[in-house]
Amino acid sequence: MSSFLSLLLVAAAASDGSSIQLILVNNCAESIWPGLLGSAGHPTPQSGGFHLGPGDESAFDVPVGWSGRVWPRRGCSFNNSSGHGSCATGDCGGVLHCGGRPGATPATAVEMTLGTTRSPLHFYDVSLVDGFNAPVSMSPVGGGAGCGVAGCHADLNVCCPSKLEVRDGDGKVSGCRSACRAMGGDRYCCTGDYASPERCRPTVFAHVFKAVCPKAYSYAYDDATSLNRCKASRYLITFCPPPTSRN
Numbered sequence: 001m002s003s004f005l006s007l008l009l010v011a012a013a014a015s016d017g018s019s020i021q022l023i024l025v026n027n028c029a030e031s032i033w034p035g036l037l038g039s040a041g042h043p044t045p046q047s048g049g050f051h052l053g054p055g056d057e058s059a060f061d062v063p064v065g066w067s068g069r070v071w072p073r074r075g076c077s078f079n080n081s082s083g084h085g086s087c088a089t090g091d092c093g094g095v096l097h098c099g100g101r102p103g104a105t106p107a108t109a110v111e112m113t114l115g116t117t118r119s120p121l122h123f124y125d126v127s128l129v130d131g132f133n134a135p136v137s138m139s140p141v142g143g144g145a146g147c148g149v150a151g152c153h154a155d156l157n158v159c160c161p162s163k164l165e166v167r168d169g170d171g172k173v174s175g176c177r178s179a180c181r182a183m184g185g186d187r188y189c190c191t192g193d194y195a196s197p198e199r200c201r202p203t204v205f206a207h208v209f210k211a212v213c214p215k216a217y218s219y220a221y222d223d224a225t226s227l228n229r230c231k232a233s234r235y236l237i238t239f240c241p242p243p244t245s246r247n
Ligand SMILES: *[C@@H]1O[C@H](CO)[C@@H](O)[C@H](O)[C@H]1NC(C)=O
Pocket: 079, 080
C-alpha cells in the first residue's frame, strides 16, 4: 500500500468520532519498544508492545473512553520469531507483546483516560510515581482551551539522586527510581497515616523530580497542574521530545 493511501486510511479512521488516534513518535537516537496496558476493563492495544526505531512513528486507534498507560522500554533484545527476550528497563515479563502484563519499574508512564460516562473530557498525564527511564511527552494534535502538554522532557537519569539510581551492566544510569519504590514507607508512598494530600507533602526527592520535570507528576499527590484536561481526536506521544519544545 502506498504511504499516501495508508495516510488517508489513518485519517479516515480517526475522524469517525468513536475512536481516538494515538501517534507514537520515537525522537530518541536509539530504539524504543513502547509498552501498552489497558486499565481494568479496557483492551490493550497493539498486543501491548512493539518496536519503534529511531525517527519512526506508529499511529493506531483506541476507542473513545479508553483508559490505560504507555511506557518506554529501552535496551531490549527479542528473538524475532518467538518474541521472547528482555529489556534493560520497562520490561514486561520478557516478551515483546506485553499483552496485559505491567512493565517493570523504574519507567516513565504516560497515563490517560479518554472520556468517562460522567465527562467527555480526556485526562492525561506523565507520571514519575513509578520512576523514570526515558523522557516522554503527550500533547493533543490541534486541541483547544485547557489542552496542555504533559511530559518529562529532561533526562532525569543524568541528575538522579544516587539513592535512587539504577545502573546497567556497564555502570551507566539506566533508570531513576521513585523514592517510594526505592525506600518504601508511608511517607514516600503516601500510604497509611500519609494517605491524603494534606499529610503527604513533597519530599526532597519529589522536589528534585519536579524541578527537572515540572510538567510531570513527581509523587502520588502532586498538584493538579500536572493533570491535563482536553478533548481532541488525536494525541502525540513523543519519546525523547526536544527539550525546548512546547509539545
Ligand atoms: C530482529 O529484528 C530487528 C528489527 O527488525 C533487527 O534489527 C535484528 O537484527 C533482528 N534480530 C535477529 C536476531 O534477527
